[in-house]
Amino acid sequence: HSSRLGGVARYVCQEGFESPGGKITSVCTEKGTWRESTLTCTEILTKIDDVSVFNDTCVRWQINSGRINPKIAYVISVKGQRLDPMETVHEETINLTTDSRTPEVCLALYPGTNYTVNISTAPP
Secondary structure (H helix, E strand, O other), rough: OOOOOEEEEEEOOOOOOOOOOOOOEEEEEHHHHHHOOOOOEEEOEEEEEEEEEEEEOOEEEEEEEEOOOEEEEEEEEEEEEEEEOOOOOEEEEEEEEEEOOOOEEEEOOOEEEEEEEEEEEOOO
C-alpha cells in the first residue's frame, strides 16, 4: 500500500489467466527498489469436448474450463459448400456468450450442402 521501506506490493493475474506458482509479493528494499517477483501468468484454456449434432441442424458441446467468470464467449464459424458447384458457398459467423457447461446452438443450414463448423472461445 506504500512505496516506503518495507512496503509490500501484491500481484494477481488478470481475469482469464492464472499463476502456476511463484512469488506473488514484492517488498520495497532499503535501496529504494522493489525485490523481484517471480509471478508468471498463463492463459486459462477452455477445452471443448464431446461435440454432437442433434435435430439435424443443432450443435452442442461440453467445456472444461477453470475460468473465474462463468460466462464464456464463443465464435462459431459455419462454412458450407453446395453439392452443385455452380451454387454459392454459405458462410456465417455466430457469436454466443453463455455460462452453460453444455452450450448448444441451432444453425440455419441449407439442404444439399456439406458443412464444416468450427467452435472456438473468444478472448476473455
